[in-house]
Amino acid sequence: MERKIVVAGNWKMNMLPSQTGEFIAGFKGKFKDDRQVVFCVPAVSLSVAVEAVKGTNYAVGAQNLHEKESGAYTGEISSQMLADMGVKYVIIGHSERRQYFGETDEGVNAKAQSALGAGLIPIICVGETLEERNKNITLEVVRLQTKVALHNIEEKAVKNIVIAYEPVWAIGTGLTATSQQAEEVCKAIRDLLAELYNDSVAKAVTIQYGGSVNGKNAGELFSQPNIDGGLVGGASLKAEFVDVVNG
């Protein structure tokens, strides 16, 4: 089975709810049909985005969730709430959340299980810092993050997961990993999936690259054998996103 190219735009904390509908509508008819495009918008813009993608094959994703179904967690949003409003994907464990909001690999695992339980597709982010790359421990770091994130997740469920390899040093810096560097780590993640589960799981799971992807480098990155699309920050907020998606 051929894996589909999945390109998710992570808007982070950008764009107003009132700008969202028009921005998404501006892409209509511009993406190649064989691409799955996901707009991961701020929580307050999710309902507008869900409305804007009606009648298209684009999907909407959230940028975070709380792992509990409901309860006294002021300010938080559960997987069930996201699914109920028509959200299909959710980014989990982005390096900014790990860095600024203290998210851990164990927390990522709890959130991933919660998302899967509600029928959402988690986009689980992993990636090394520059210091870790310089110490030559990139593969160990990424293997550990992935292994803990997938703890207790069964074979049936894991096929619905997207893993995004985002080297922290490449995020928002304009320093893209070379396609060889990105492919090496994405392949190591796929090998780990074969080790933890089996070849069929390894072949089925979508593995994205993220970190300074733009209209010029997307084509080469997404044509690597183990890179099935991207998680895109800055370039997803511009018209250039069309070139990124179409690669």
Ligand code: 13P
């Ligand atoms: P940039 O594409 O802006 O580097 O951001 C990458 C990212 O963090 C996507 O989640």
